[in-house]
Amino acid sequence: MSGTSEGPAPAADLDRVAVTESDAYASPRTEQLTTRTEPSAYHSVFTAAPLAMAVVDREGMVVSANSGFGRLIDSPPDALVGRFAADLVDLASDARTWHSYREVLRGREARLRCTRRLKHADGQSVWVEVTVSPLAAPDEGVLMSVTDISAHRELQGRLRHLQMHDPVTRLPNRTLFFERLTAALEAESYEESGTGRIGLCYLDLDGFKAINDTLGHRVGDRLLAAVAERLTRCADEAGYARASAPLVARLGGDEFALLVEDSTGTDQLAELAESVLEAIQSPFDLSGRRLSVSASIGVVERRAAGTTPTALMQAADTTLYWAKADGKSRWTLFDPERNAHRMTRQALASTLRPAIERGEFMLEYQPLVGMEDGRLHGVEALVRWNHPQFGLLTPNRFIALAEEDGSIVPLGRWVLATACRQARRWQLDHPDEQPLFVSVNVAVRQVWDSDLVADVAKILAETGLAPHLLQLELTESAVMGSAGRPLQVLQALSDMGVGIAIDDFGTGYSNLAYLSRLPVSVLKLDGSFVRGFQYESDQEGTVPPNPADEVVVEAMIQLAHRLGLTVTAECVETSAQATRLRRIGCDTGQGWLYSRPVSPDRISALRDPLREPGERVAGNS
Numbered sequence: 187m188s189g190t191s192e193g194p195a196p197a198a199d200l201d202r203v204a205v206t207e208s209d210a211y212a213s214p215r216t217e218q219l220t221t222r223t224e225p226s227a228y229h230s231v232f233t234a235a236p237l238a239m240a241v242v243d244r245e246g247m248v249v250s251a252n253s254g255f256g257r258l259i260d261s262p263p264d265a266l267v268g269r270f271a272a273d274l275v276d277l278a279s280d281a282r283t284w285h286s287y288r289e290v291l292r293g294r295e296a297r298l299r300c301t302r303r304l305k306h307a308d309g310q311s312v313w314v315e316v317t318v319s320p321l322a323a324p325d326e327g328v329l330m331s332v333t334d335i336s337a338h339r340e341l342q343g344r345l346r347h348l349q350m351h352d353p354v355t356r357l358p359n360r361t362l363f364f365e366r367l368t369a370a371l372e373a374e375s376y377e378e379s380g381t382g383r384i385g386l387c388y389l390d391l392d393g394f395k396a397i398n399d400t401l402g403h404r405v406g407d408r409l410l411a412a413v414a415e416r417l418t419r420c421a422d423e424a425g426y427a428r429a430s431a432p433l434v435a436r437l438g439g440d441e442f443a444l445l446v447e448d449s450t451g452t453d454q455l456a457e458l459a460e461s462v463l464e465a466i467q468s469p470f471d472l473s474g475r476r477l478s479v480s481a482s483i484g485v486v487e488r489r490a491a492g493t494t495p496t497a498l499m500q501a502a503d504t505t506l507y508w509a510k511a512d513g514k515s516r517w518t519l520f521d522p523e524r525n526a527h528r529m530t531r532q533a534l535a536s537t538l539r540p541a542i543e544r545g546e547f548m549l550e551y552q553p554l555v556g557m558e559d560g561r562l563h564g565v566e567a568l569v570r571w572n573h574p575q576f577g578l579l580t581p582n583r584f585i586a587l588a589e590e591d592g593s594i595v596p597l598g599r600w601v602l603a604t605a606c607r608q609a610r611r612w613q614l615d616h617p618d619e620q621p622l623f624v625s626v627n628v629a630v631r632q633v634w635d636s637d638l639v640a641d642v643a644k645i646l647a648e649t650g651l652a653p654h655l656l657q658l659e660l661t662e663s664a665v666m667g668s669a670g671r672p673l674q675v676l677q678a679l680s681d682m683g684v685g686i687a688i689d690d691f692g693t694g695y696s697n698l699a700y701l702s703r704l705p706v707s708v709l710k711l712d713g714s715f716v717r718g719f720q721y722e723s724d725q726e727g728t729v730p731p732n733p734a735d736e737v738v739v740e741a742m743i744q745l746a747h748r749l750g751l752t753v754t755a756e757c758v759e760t761s762a763q764a765t766r767l768r769r770i771g772c773d774t775g776q777g778w779l780y781s782r783p784v785s786p787d788r789i790s791a792l793r794d795p796l797r798e799p800g801e802r803v804a805g806n807s
Contacts, residue, residue, distance in 0.1 A: 272287060298319075371493055482518075485517050486498060550784055554774050602642065709751050736766060
């Protein structure tokens with residue numbers, strides 16, 4: 187009779203308990219033990235008690251055992267006398283229990299209670315609770331009682347199974363999944379054996395909500411159960427000829443996970459994800475209904491060392507989001523660079539409003555040059571974020587974030603005030619020269635979420651800048667088709683004397699007929715039209731210009747002039763572009779040919795007319 191656990195019995199550490207079993211039988215001490223007698227009343231109770239009991243001396247050997255103990259140990263009681271009790275109930279299988287047992291034998295601890303699984307010779311196992319406590323007289327040793335708790339353990343097992351499994355799919359639930367995941371990421375789980383890597387396929391069903399809402403939760407549950415069967419089959423196939431199959435779990439709703447312990451690399455996870463997609467895409471036949479769903483899967487595979495359950499699940503959740511954003515019905519592998527960009531975006535979004543209050547933003551100005559006279563007529567104000575962690579950021583890194591969370595309103599108000607103040611300062615510094623106008627970009631949310639007319643009027647009054655020296659730029663998609671409040675705002679600003687420009691014209695609605703009903707004074711041609719003018723056709727090895735581009739641009743310029751509008755060309759980078767634009771009547775140019783965006787103090791150097799486009803550019807480098 188022995189326990190299921192193996193290990194060296196540290197009996198050598200115990201005085202006199204280190205005697206071997208054969209030595210015990212041969213010693214006179216054994217004879218004394220077998221002939222020891224107990225009071226008759228005590229002996230009667232001890233013998234008749236249904237509880238399995240044995241008296242053990244201070245050396246750890248059985249003095250006497252009742253019939254209940256014999257039945258539980260599967261041995262005649264008399265045959266147990268003189269044997270080491272610790273061997274009978276497997277107390278030496280772990281160091282902590284063995285130490286406590288020795289302390290009870292020596293009288294240093296009052297009681298030991300532990301649970302053991304004992305295996306009989308016929309292969310049957312029984313769970314027992316072992317209690318060891320001193321007898322009344324110190325020299326009488328200890329009483330060992332053993333209780334069969336197999337039924338209780340079986341009930342506990344059933345309750346745990348119910349607690350750890352999903353009732354709909356019968357898969358492991360979220361609790362059991364995280365228990366397994368946590369265990370797999372413990373160092374002892376992967377340092378001694380295995381690949382030291384872990385993989386996870388985290389998925390949810392595309393279109394499940396529509397089925398659940400239209401056909402009811404009963405059909406939805408049956409569909410989830412059918413999906414679970416297919417996922418389990420995929421896991422079993424993936425685990426064929428491997429140490430173990432992936433764990434399939436339902437994490438809640440229509441979310442499932444397949445955990446791959448000892449992953450062999452991303453190829454294994456990719457193969458598993460492909461098989462899952464293929465399995466789920468096949469239609470489901472449920473009681474005469476033919477239902478179709480697909481899945482989006484986030485795949486993460488990495489070294490187990492240094493990974494936590496939280497970090498792994500966050501990566502999987504992020505990757506699942508990417509799979510859905512990329513079009514659903516696909517799997518996507520976790521990309522650290524893409525995740526870093528997402529984290530940076532979140533960091534920027536969380537610090538936008540405080541950055542405005544801390545004064546982390548600044549303006550640069552890009553010249554707007556007359557195509558005929560080469561003179562600087564105005565500038566466009568371009569906001570920059572001097573971020574303490576990420577350095578100088580251009581608008582494409584944060585404007586969309588500002589529009590999403592509404593911080594574009596205070597930011598836009600600051601840009602407007604700063605640009606108007608700077609334009610007025612240039613005017614005062616150069617009283618004998620034609621004043622420069624300043625062009626400021628306005629987001630459509632500023633029109634809806636703030637009193638833009640009142641803001642502009644207040645800022646012009648505070649700075650002393652004339653209204654005609656301020657131009658507001660709105661994107662074509664924001665202006666075209668405007669009605670109600672946006673149109674009223676634009677009209678009020680125009681009536682005030684402020685110029686209105688449509689930015690990036692030609693990329694949106696391009697409804698030229700609608701322009702006659704809008705208070706717009708300037709069209710800014712998108713740079714995509716100007717790039718077709720880029721190449722010199724008379725230079726060897728260059729690509730000739732596209733005649734169609736020139737025809738389209740010329741037609742837009744002529745129509746704009748007939749509507750009383752001026753035209754500014756963006757992204758002018760070469761002399762050839764400037765020459766052709768000037769020839770077809772473009773009014774103003776903006777681009778690196780004249781200058782990159784520069785600080786306010788460098789604008790003054792650009793006020794003299796250019797002899798030839800591109801010949802002298804103070805801020806060009």
